[in-house]
Amino acid sequence: MQNHTPILPETAKENSDSYRYPHRMVIVYTLFLLMGASIIAWVSLQNRYNREDDESLDYFKEVSSKNLSGRDPHLDKNSETKTNLKEKSLGVVSLYYPWFEIPLPPGEHKQVFQNHCLVCHSPQLVFNQPPHLKSEVWKGVVHKMVANYGANISALEEEQIVTYLLALQLFRDYQAKNVP
Amino acid sequence: MQAKRIDRRHWLRQSFTVGLRSSLLYSGISLSALGCKRDRQRQENGPVMLDNEPVLRFPDKVPMRVVNDRPPCLETPWRYYRDDFTPNEAFYVRWHLQSIxxxxxxxxxxxxxxxHVQKSLELSLADLRQFEVVQLAAVNQCSGNSRSLFGPRVTGAQWGNGAMGNAMWAGVPLKTLLDKAGIRAGAIDVSFDGLDQGPLASVPDFVKSLPLDIARRPEVLVAYEMNGAPLPILNGFPVRLVVPGYYATYWIKSLSQIIVHEQTYTGYWMTKAYLIPATNNANENPDRLSKSMIPIHQMNVRSFFTMPEELQQVRKNQLVKLAGIAFDGGSGIAKVEISADRGKSWQQTELGKNHGNYSFRRWSALWQNSEEFTKLLENNKATWLVKATNNKGEEQPMESIWNRGGYMRNGVESWSVEVVG
Structure with a gap:
């Protein structure tokens, strides 16, 4: 004989204990666990940021407390460790070099210019030169890079670079006139 | 250190605006004009265009005009000269070689x-701090300061007037260190090298030299502090040479090596670069270039306006306070005069606090428009000139000098305001 369970109406389902009991317990347990986890996380994070001896945070602490000059009064307490602390307080000083490269306008021999000139300096140095320079002046500048700084540029390439520099100058003069 | 919150929308916006920004940057369109909200990180570090010139914020620096970004050459914004001492954050930067x-x-x-010493030395920063500290206010001015104002124009880093600064330097006198090493008889020259290096093996390292008698002057310092703080890395951390009264080309940054020589040092940067004509005040004619050239050395006398703002509007009878700075190569400023009638008559100004002969000296004066001056106004503009005289009696020339290197410009400066009813 098959045992048919009676089909109950929706309202009866919700009201019966067999449906309500596990549903409520899931919510209670989840809340309980979440509270526990967040308390543990909070306490451990607090500890980490307050710990005096955490070496990984030393650098930031020193930088932020501005004792870079090595002249803080607490450094003079113990003359033996004074030297070490002074050295340490300056720490590693590093420079984050901002990104800044000017997109070069198209022109004949642009590639030659890119290959040989930008090794040593930014195109900004070129963009910044006085307007309306004669080609002899540019020739002199490019030749100086070869003669004085040993740039690996052939005589032909020198001419090609000057061609591009003159095109660049026209572009800049146009830009100076037309861009507000 | 708080972690930066990044959500998806922020990331999308950022990646979009970075692309947009780089494409608009050189077309002279400001993003703020388009109403785009910039995020903080980019606003601090990203390039901005002002008057079609790039302004960039390097670490520990205020946004500064980029004369060159690689190697960095950054110009001090003019408003910072209203203080006697130029803040480290706004102090101009000039490097010759990458990598710095x-x-x-x-x-x-x-x-x-x-x-050529009795005992070679290797000194740590702590060793240097063991010596007695000497403090000194001194102007550091680039040889090519104001090069972009030369006429006819010359090539090179195109500085305005902002390649100079005054700081309170603290460090050890170089003489103390040289004496500790013990200079051997016959030494005549001392060369200085920093941590910067040329990008190619063939690029001459940036090494400068001073004759021994100059190097042994008591005011020449190996400075580890600038305005009471360690030097910013861009201004030569951990120590730089301070040669008061001399052009900044000798003030080697990130100093790492000092060598005493028996012969005159003849490196590239002493014999081929930073040369001036051996004429009066380094002046030469563009059509007849001088044949005899010598290394640049002591600074000449200069003065500038810092107040009021240039082309500021003033009322017809308003009392205007004029102020500015003056300095020279170490003899000190004797007087600063201003002229409201283009040099016909000169009026003495009041000098400010004296921080020593190598420092900026503040000058100030009051000026009021009168019947007499109303006739001199051009397009309602009042124009003044300023001229300084040093204790040796040298004064600024009315017409600026010219030389092929674009060095040592020191002509009388003019400044205008608009007079309105």
Whole structure:
């Protein structure tokens, strides 16, 4: 004989204990666990940021407390460790070099210019030169890079670079006139 | 250190605006004009265009005009000269060669002193701090300051007037270090090298030299502090040479090696670059270039306006306070005069606090428009000139000098305001 369970109406389902009991317990347990986890996380994070001896945070602490000059009064307490602390307080000083490269306008021999000139300096140095320079002046500048700084540029390439520099100058003069 | 919150929308917006920004940057369109909200990180570090010129914020620096970004050459914004001392954050920057030092472990850094000495030395930063500290206010001015104002124009880093600064330097006198190493008889020259290096093997390292008698002057310092703080890395951390009264080309940044020589040092940067004509005030004619050239050395006398703002509007009878700075190569400023009638008559100004002969000297004066001056107004503009005289009696020339290198410009400066009813 098959045992048919009676089909109950929706309202009866919700009201019966067999449906309500596990549903409520899931919510209670989840809340309980979440509270526990967040308390543990909070306490451990607090500890980490307050710990005096955490070496990984030393650098930031020193930088932020501005004792870079090595002249803080607490450094003079113990003359033996004074030297070490002074050295340490300056720490590693590093420079984050901002990104800044000017997109070069198209022109004949642009590639030659890119290959040989930008090794040593930014195109900004070129963009910044006085307007309306004669080609002899540019020739002199490019030749100086070869003669004085040993740039690996052939005589032909020198001419090609000057061609591009003159095109660049026209572009800049146009830009100076037309861009507000 | 708080972690930066990044959500998806922020990331999308950022990646979009970075692309947009780089494409608009050189077309002279400002993003703020388009109403785009910039995020903080980019606003601090990203390039901005002002008057069609790039302004960039390097670490520990205020946004500064970029004369060149690689190697960095940054110009001090003019408003900072209203203080007697130029803040480290706004102090101009000039490097010749990439790569410049970008990471210095101060615990391992050593200053080497060698050559024609009895005992070579290797000194740590802590060793340097053991010596008695000497403090001194001194102007550091680039040889090519104001090069962009030369006529006819010359090539090179195109500085305005902002390649100078005044700071309170603290450090050890170089003489103390040289005496500790013990200079041997016959030494005549001392050369100085920094941590910067040329990008190619063929590029001559940036090394400068001073005759021994100059190097042994008591005011020449190996400075580890600038305005009471360690030097910014861009201004020569951990130590730089301070040669008061001399052009900044000798003030080697991130100093790492000092060598004493028996012969005159003849490196590239002493014999081929930074040369001036051996004429009066380094002047030469563009059509007849001088044949005899010498290394640049002591600064000439200069003065500038810092107040009021240039082309500021003033009322017809308003009392206007004029102020500015003056300095020279170490004899000190004797007087600063201004002229409201283009040099016909000169009026003495009041000098401010004296921080020493090598420092900026503040000058100030009051001026009021009168019947007499109303006739001199051109397009309602009042124009003044300023001229300084040093204790040796040298004064600024009315017409600026010219030389092929674009060095030592020191002509009388003019400044205008608009007079309105």
């Amino acid at each position: 030092p970008t990471r210095i472990d101060s615990a391992n850094w050593r200053l080497k002193i060698g050559g």
